[in-house]
Amino acid sequence: MSDTGRDIPRGAVSRTARLASLPLGAAGRATLGIGKRLSGVSSEEVSAELQQQTAEQLFAVLGQLKGGAMKLGQQLSIFEAAVPEEMAGPYREALVKLQEAxxxxxxxxxxxxxxxxxGGSWRERFRDFDxxxxAAASIGQVHRATWRDGRDVAVKIQYPGAGTALMADLNQLARFARMFAVLFPGMEVKPLIAELKLRAEEELDYGLEADAQRAFAAAYADDDQIVVPRVVASAPKVIVxxxxxxIPLSRVIADGTREQRNRAGLLMSVLHFSGPQRAGLLHADPHPGNYxxxxxxxxxxxxxxxxxRLPGGHPEPIGRLVRWALEGRAEDVLADLRAEGFVRESIEVDAQGVLDFLLPFLAPVSAPSFQFNRAWMQEQANRIGDPRSDASRLGRQLNLPPAYLLIHRVTMGSIGVLCQLDAEAPYRGVCEEWLPGFAG
Known part of the structure; x- marks a missing residue:
């Protein structure tokens, strides 16, 4: 193993020590909050100050991690549209610094x-290698090169020891998942980290990734909306x-034109809904850096x-439930939610109340065109994140079946990016074309 690989365990130990400092900081902030409330400072002012202090300490720790922090950071960045700007701004800055560092x-x-x-003669495969x-990512980096036939290629190379470091970071971050709730109210970070751990083995196998890329490239060959680079060569730790x-979507989010924003939003939704139908796969990492x-x-x-892997396309009940909800068929919606496991048999809920809970989420497909934005995302997050609200109480009674967990996360992640893009497009038409059950 290389020197880089041997350094991993020592690095994991030092990262553990840094993370271990977080609970003391949280306890100190809680004591500070109680004291300030006793002195007459409003709870809103205290909450804002505690949020800021918690954010600063979390950002400081994230900045000292690499694989796990970047992976979690990328996933959380998708949802920053739901966070007030005073929190989202420092978060974006921290993630940029993490990637650049x-x-x-x-x-x-x-x-x-x-x-x-x-192979030992790898250089003979390239005319030129930079x-x-x-670019750098959570578990590897990308080099630009020229293949032997003259094509410009991207060479994705995995860091030695990346798996060990990634799992060590995710295990440690899971211990402090509750602290992230300060920045992302209503979001369950612990299940997200658990899912990242479960999928880490697949993501570390570049052979599997290359196979998925080949499937998407074949499905969208000569397409007029989506383009996927063809795989030139692959191995377990390298993809060419x-x-x-x-233009990276991060730049479109930062300063793109209205036309670019709307175009990117439309095509992201096309990829999301058409991928399972055309490639038998759902692209499950809707991060702006991937587009x-x-x-x-x-x-x-x-x-x-x-x-x-969704060889049959998106599950038909999703489209049918959305269609029935938009038609106001509350009893049918509740019956199907029970049949699919979203509402357990032992739970008694009001059908109209469930429909009222769902309809605001379905606004993007209730009209011919819709504009996603941060205000809408924050409104939904506040609606379900406030434990005193009816929506929050009802939401806690609902269940997310394992078969729908990844689809739900990817859908919510994609919506987060669309809100960052401030994108307006005919999303209903995309669902009518690609979502089974939606059009009847």
Missing amino acids: APPMPVRTVHAVLAQQL DTPA SEWLEG RLVPDGRLGVIDFGATA
């Missing part, structure tokens, strides 16, 4: 991994695929480490 692998390690994965990484130029608006107006997709 990721130290690259030493060149000798890069070459060693390529030799191990592609030793400076073009065609280079894809384009590009390419010069010809198509949406480019460049990362397939997280996918869900």
Whole structure:
């Protein structure tokens, strides 16, 4: 194993020590809050101050982690549209710093991994290889190169010891999941971390990722809306695929035109709903870093480490339930929710109350066109996140069946990105075309 690999356990120990400082900080902030309330400071002022202090300490810890923190950070960043700007701003800054601070692998390690994965004569496969990484991610980095036939390619290389470091970070972060609730009210971070741990093994296998990318590339070959780079070569720790130029969605979110925002939003929804029908797979990592608006107006997709196998397309009950809810069929909606396991048999709920709970979430498909934005996302988060509200009380009585867990997370993640884009598009029409059961 390389020196990089041997450093992993020592790094995990030091990260554990840094994370262990968090509970003391939380206890101190709680004591501070009680004292300030006794002195007459309003609960709203105390809450805002505690949020800020908690955010600052969490950001400081995230900045000292790498794989696990970046992975969790990317997932949480999808939902930052639901967070007030005073919290979202520092969060975005912390994530950018985390991504920029990721130290690259030493060149000798890069070459060693390529030799191990592609063979000792790996250089003969390339006309040119840039030793400076073009991008860094949670478990690997990307280099630009020229394949032997002249094609520009992206070479994705996994960090040695990435699996050990990633699992160590996620195990530690799981201990402090409640603290993230300060920044993301109403969001269950612990199940998210548990799911990341379960899927880590798949994401660490670049062979599986390459297979998923090949399936998507074949399904969208010559498509006029979606483009997926073809895989040129692959191994368990290396993927070589065609280079894809384009504007990252993060830049569109930051300063894109109205046309770019709307186009990106529409095509993200097309990918989400058409992927299971066309490729038998759901792209399960709707992070802005995984998408590009390419010069010809198509949406480019460049990362397939997280996918869900849905060979029959999206489950038909989802579309049928949405259609019945929009038609006001409260009793039918409740009956189907029970049949699918969303409402346990032992739970007594009012059918109209359940429909009233669901309808605000379905606004994007209740009209021919809809504009996602942060205000709408924050309204929904506040509606279900306030433990005193009827919606929150009802939400706690509902159940999310395991078969729908990943679909739900990906859908909510995609909605988070659409709200960041402030994108307006005919989402109802996309569902009518691609979501089984929606059009009847």
